[in-house]
Every structure is written in C-alpha cells, then in structure tokens.
Amino acid sequence: MVSENILVVDDDKNMLEVLNLRLVAEGYHVTATALASEALHLANEQVFDLALIDLKLTGNEDGIDLMKKVHQVAPEMPVIILTAYGTIDTAVEAMKRGAYSYLTKPFNRQELLLQIKNGLEKSSLSREVRRLKALVGEKYGFENIVGTSKKMQAVMENVMRAAETDSNVCIYGESGTGKELIAKSLHLLSSRKDKPFVVVNCAAIPEGLHESELFGHEKGAFTGAIRNKRGFFTQANEGTIFLDEVSEMPESMQAKLLRVLQEKHFYPVGGEKPIDVDVRIVTATNKKLEEAVKKGEFREDLFYRIYVIPIYLPPLRERKEDIPLLVDHFIKKLDKNLKKGVKEISTPALQKLLSYSWPGNVRELENTIEYAVAMTPHEIINEDLILQTKGLEDHHLKPLKEAKNAFEKSYISNILSITGGNVSKAAKLAGKYRGDFYALLKKHALDLSAFKKKNPGV
Numbered sequence: 001m002v003s004e005n006i007l008v009v010d011d012d013k014n015m016l017e018v019l020n021l022r023l024v025a026e027g028y029h030v031t032a033t034a035l036a037s038e039a040l041h042l043a044n045e046q047v048f049d050l051a052l053i054d055l056k057l058t059g060n061e062d063g064i065d066l067m068k069k070v071h072q073v074a075p076e077m078p079v080i081i082l083t084a085y086g087t088i089d090t091a092v093e094a095m096k097r098g099a100y101s102y103l104t105k106p107f108n109r110q111e112l113l114l115q116i117k118n119g120l121e122k123s124s125l126s127r128e129v130r131r132l133k134a135l136v137g138e139k140y141g142f143e144n145i146v147g148t149s150k151k152m153q154a155v156m157e158n159v160m161r162a163a164e165t166d167s168n169v170c171i172y173g174e175s176g177t178g179k180e181l182i183a184k185s186l187h188l189l190s191s192r193k194d195k196p197f198v199v200v201n202c203a204a205i206p207e208g209l210h211e212s213e214l215f216g217h218e219k220g221a222f223t224g225a226i227r228n229k230r231g232f233f234t235q236a237n238e239g240t241i242f243l244d245e246v247s248e249m250p251e252s253m254q255a256k257l258l259r260v261l262q263e264k265h266f267y268p269v270g271g272e273k274p275i276d277v278d279v280r281i282v283t284a285t286n287k288k289l290e291e292a293v294k295k296g297e298f299r300e301d302l303f304y305r306i307y308v309i310p311i312y313l314p315p316l317r318e319r320k321e322d323i324p325l326l327v328d329h330f331i332k333k334l335d336k337n338l339k340k341g342v343k344e345i346s347t348p349a350l351q352k353l354l355s356y357s358w359p360g361n362v363r364e365l366e367n368t369i370e371y372a373v374a375m376t377p378h379e380i381i382n383e384d385l386i387l388q389t390k391g392l393e394d395h396h397l398k399p400l401k402e403a404k405n406a407f408e409k410s411y412i413s414n415i416l417s418i419t420g421g422n423v424s425k426a427a428k429l430a431g432k433y434r435g436d437f438y439a440l441l442k443k444h445a446l447d448l449s450a451f452k453k454k455n456p457g458v
C-alpha cells in the first residue's frame with residue numbers, strides 16, 4: 001500500500017472533496033485545504049511528497065505564487081498546478097516558475113493518477129540522490145557525485161538499487177567516465193560500507209604476479225618471497241573488491257578467479273591451508289565483454305559470474321547538459337588549490353567546450369579546465385585557452401533528416417546550457433518565438449530541469 005503524503009489546495013470545496021476521496025482510495029495520505037495561508041503553514045509543519053495546487057485561489061494570491069512560497073520550504077517537491085484556464089500561456093508560465101506539470105479541469109481519474117505517479121517517482125529519485133550525495137560526500141569529499149542529466153540520474157538510480165543486494169556488479173563504459181567513483185559509491189551505500197574497499201587495476205599488475213597479488217603468498221614460495229604477504233582478496237574480506245580493467249586479466253587468472261567465486265576460498269601461493277573469503281565483486285571495463293567472450297578472449301563462465309548487474313556509464317558527449325555544471329565545479333576546485341582568483345568561463349569558451357566530442361570524457365574535461373585555470377591571467381577563462389590543439393567534433397555522413405535532427409537537438413541543448421535553462425533567453429538567442437522554442441523542446445524530449453543552474457555533478 002502506498003503511503004506518500006500529498007497536499008491538495010483548492011478553494012472549490014466540491015473539487016477538494018473529490019480529490020481527497022480519489023487519492024485516499026488509492027492509498028495516499030491526503031491533507032486538503034481551501035486556504036493558501038493554511039497550505040503554507042502545513043508545508044512548514046509537515047513533509048509532503050507532492051502538492052496539487054489550484055491556479056485560481058480565493059484572495060489576492062494565485063496558485064503559482066503559493067507554489068513559489070512552498071518551494072522555499074521544500075525546493076524539490078513536485079507541484080502539479082490545477083487549472084480550468086487551460087491555455088498554453090498558463091501552462092508555460094506554471095512550468096517556467098517551477099511546476100512539475102499541470103492538469104486542465106475537467107481531468108479524468110487516470111490522467112490525474114498518472115501525473116501523480118510520475119511526480120512521486122521524481123520526488124523519490126531526488127531524495128535518493130540527495131542521500132547518496134550526503135553519504136559519499138561524508139566519507140570521500142565528493143559533494144557532487146551525480147550530474148543533473150537524465151542519463152546520470154538513471155545511473156545513480158541503478159547504483160542505489162544494486163547497493164541493496166550483494167550481487168556482483170560490472171560497470172562498463174569508456175575510459176575517463178568515472179567508473180571507480182561509481183564503484184566507491186556502490187560500496188558506501190551497501191551493507192558492507194564499514195568494511196574495506198580494495199581497488200585492483202588488473203592491467204597494472206606485472207606479468208606473472210597476478211596470483212600473488214590477488215591471493216597472497218607464503219614466505220619462500222618463490223624467489224624473492226622473503227615474507228608472508230596478504231593478497232587483495234584477504235585485505236577485502238567482508239568488504240568489496242573492485243577489479244578495474246578486468247578484461248585485461250590473463251586467461252589463467254580468469255580460471256582461478258572463477259574458482260574463488262564458486263568456492264569462496266583460495267590457497268595463497270605456496271600455501272597448504274585454504275583461506276575463506278567473503279567479498280563482493282565489483283568489476284569495471286572499457287571493453288564490451290560480450291564481444292571478448294565471442295572472440296575467446298574472456299571466459300564465458302566467468303562473464304556470467306561477474307556480469308550479474310551491469311551498469312553503463314554514458315560518455316560525456318551523451319550528457320553535454322552536464323558540462324557547464326562540471327566546468328563550474330572544476331574551476332572552484334582547481335582555483336582553491338592554485339589560488340588564481342579565477343571565477344568563471346566566458347560564453348564563447350563554453351560554446352567551444354560544448355562543440356567538442358570529449359573522447360577522454362570527464363577526465364579530459366578536468367585536465368582542459370586545469371590548464372585554463374593555471375594559464376589564464378584573468379578572472380574569466382577566455383576561448384583562446386580552451387582546446388588549443390584539438391579539432392571540432394568528427395562528423396560522419398548521416399541521412400539528411402537524421403543529421404538535421406541531431407544538429408537541432410545539439411544546438412538547442414547548447415543554448416539551454418549557456419542560458420542555464422532560461423527559455424526566454426534561449427529563444428531570443430535562437431531567434432525563435434517562445435512558443436516555437438517549447439515545441440522544439442517537446443520534439444527532442446529535452447527536460448528543462450536538466451539545464452537549470454544547480455550544484456555541479458561528476
């Protein structure tokens with residue numbers, strides 16, 4: 001049975017009663033009032049997951065004014081505006097001022113419940129993301145671990161769901177996307193958070209030393225083994241072991257790793273007694289393991305053991321709306337160390353960043369900003385310090401319609417990133433009427449909230 005708290009504000013007492021009955025019948029906890037002043041008092045006293053607010057209220061205050069005041073108390077609470085004045089201008093104004101959505105009276109039951117369901121899902125995800133930020137920030141200092149783009153919020157939702165289980169996780173994506181950061185977050189959110197988190201770069205282990213490094217060795221097991229050594233698996237006991245670049249593990253070690261996963265124990269090199277181990281395996285790769293299996297480069301039986309919960313990290317070029325936030329974050333972070341007094345980046349410089357394909361992803365972006373902060377003599381980073389030796393994004397031939405749509409979506413996204421999600425400014429820059437600009441947003445399924453200026457994400 002659902003138990004979310006919903007605030008309903010409508011000066012039509014018949015409508016108030018209908019909404020109350022419908023929502024209570026669905027299992028929601030409902031607090032209903034006809035007065036804006038009482039609604040604001042309730043919002044200060046209680047925690048609500050969502051609010052339904054009528055646009056036209058008794059007195060001088062309308063629903064949008066009330067919504068703005070409620071958002072001062074609960075900034076991320078979704079508000080659905082109810083209106084019998086269903087004009088486009090009304091809807092646009094409500095959404096611009098921060099409404100999650102709007103419903104035009106009379107509305108049917110299914111439409112009402114669907115809007116509420118979607119709004120509550122957004123509310124729940126926002127709470128979980130805040131919880132994740134607080135937890136990760138508390139231990140590791142990552143105050144802004146996620147971007148505001150839909151793709152990164154989906155990643156973090158998957159991380160949170162995976163953290164509730166003890167299943168093995170494989171994080172895959174291009175180099176520089178932050179796979180280790182995601183693995184740390186997964187560990188910190190899990191029941192093993194107070195136990196060790198051990199990072200192993202499989203590609204960095206010298207040839208012939210994988211078994212000793214992973215499982216340890218006894219004194220005298222081989223030339224140079226002058227003392228007993230605890231391997232990474234022993235160090236990670238009861239915690240999490242993160243095997244980065246797992247695709248680079250030699251085939252002989254793949255077989256031994258599979259055995260450990262199956263039997264939950266291993267023998268150190270030169271050892272005669274088995275060591276029991278209880279670890280969660282998190283792996284990462286920048287390769288497609290399914291293809292490596294087909295080519296015979298990776299064991300199929302091991303693949304199925306470690307690939308229980310796959311989590312895909314999108315490249316930066318697929319979430320460019322996060323670039324202005326990341327840039328702001330890196331400028332503040334780097335200037336704190338370099339003490340140059342750099343405050344921001346110019347619009348032409350930001351446009352140049354948005355036009356680049358970022359093959360090195362977030363890591364390359366941070367290096368680019370570090371160079372610019374170090375080299376600029378001004379408070380503002382100018383275009384001439386950005387990507388001096390880099391070309392623009394490579395263009396591959398596409399069908400004309402596909403190419404036009406891709407350009408249009410990228411163009412609109414870039415303008416919204418530059419204006420921080422301000423539709424009026426974006427429409428003016430694009431030379432479009434505001435209504436036509438909203439039509440473009442709908443056409444390309446662009447979410448305005450992703451471009452609003454918030455704290456940066458990584």
